[in-house]
Amino acid sequence: MEDMIFLYVKHNKERAFNIVYKRYYKKIYGLAYKILYDKTIVEDCVQEIFIKVYENLEKFRFGSSLGTWIYRITINHLINVNKKIDFYLDIDEEKFQSKIEYSIELAELQEKIKKALNELNELEKKVFILREMEGFSYKEIANITELNEGTVKSKLHYIKLKLRDILSEYVNNG
Numbered sequence: 001m002e003d004m005i006f007l008y009v010k011h012n013k014e015r016a017f018n019i020v021y022k023r024y025y026k027k028i029y030g031l032a033y034k035i036l037y038d039k040t041i042v043e044d045c046v047q048e049i050f051i052k053v054y055e056n057l058e059k060f061r062f063g064s065s066l067g068t069w070i071y072r073i074t075i076n077h078l079i080n081v082n083k084k085i086d087f088y089l090d091i092d093e094e095k096f097q098s099k100i101e102y103s104i105e106l107a108e109l110q111e112k113i114k115k116a117l118n119e120l121n122e123l124e125k126k127v128f129i130l131r132e133m134e135g136f137s138y139k140e141i142a143n144i145t146e147l148n149e150g151t152v153k154s155k156l157h158y159i160k161l162k163l164r165d166i167l168s169e170y171v172n173n174g
Contacts (some may be wrong), residue, residue: 017054019054020066025050027067027107028074034103035078049077071104116166124159131156 026051032042052073060069117125126145130136131152136157142149 013057017050017057020053020057020070020110021050024067024070027110028070030079031071031074031103031107036081041081045077045081049074051124052077071107075104112167113163116163119166120159120162124155124162127152127155128159 032045128140138149138152141152
């Protein structure tokens with residue numbers, strides 16, 4: 001995906017930006033909301049962040065991941081916004097920084113989990129999502145997937161082992 005964005009930046013900046021916007025809008029909005037808790041301020045911030053991304057897209061050199069670069073822009077912007085509203089909200093800078101770091105780690109973990117899920121085959125992904133994310137019972141999953149209940153339980157066990165292996169580097173070093 002990042003290779004495609006790189007090519008679009010060279011030839012069609014607007015198309016590259018549209019891809020970036022669609023891919024990161026919800027993540028950036030969520031991060032900003034977790035930190036600022038004010039919908040109006042968050043909406044303004046997200047708009048300002050994406051203006052900065054657009055204006056600097058040609059400067060991105062793919063030395064880090066695109067997501068990391070966008071989060072860096074986001075965090076810097078949120079810190080500056082916090083400094084402006086700090087007087088009114090009386091926010092403790094240490095708590096604010098801690099909240100930002102936690103939000104970044106959570107966003108990065110969510111990205112890692114998403115990538116790990118993409119390494120599963122379709123049946124594995126379906127079983128895992130139905131059970132762990134949607135809360136379906138083993139019986140319901142068996143009916144949906146046309147597997148027997150014991151097979152669903154067994155598959156889920158092996159899926160979790162597989163995901164643990166995929167995520168082990170992040171979990172052990174994170």
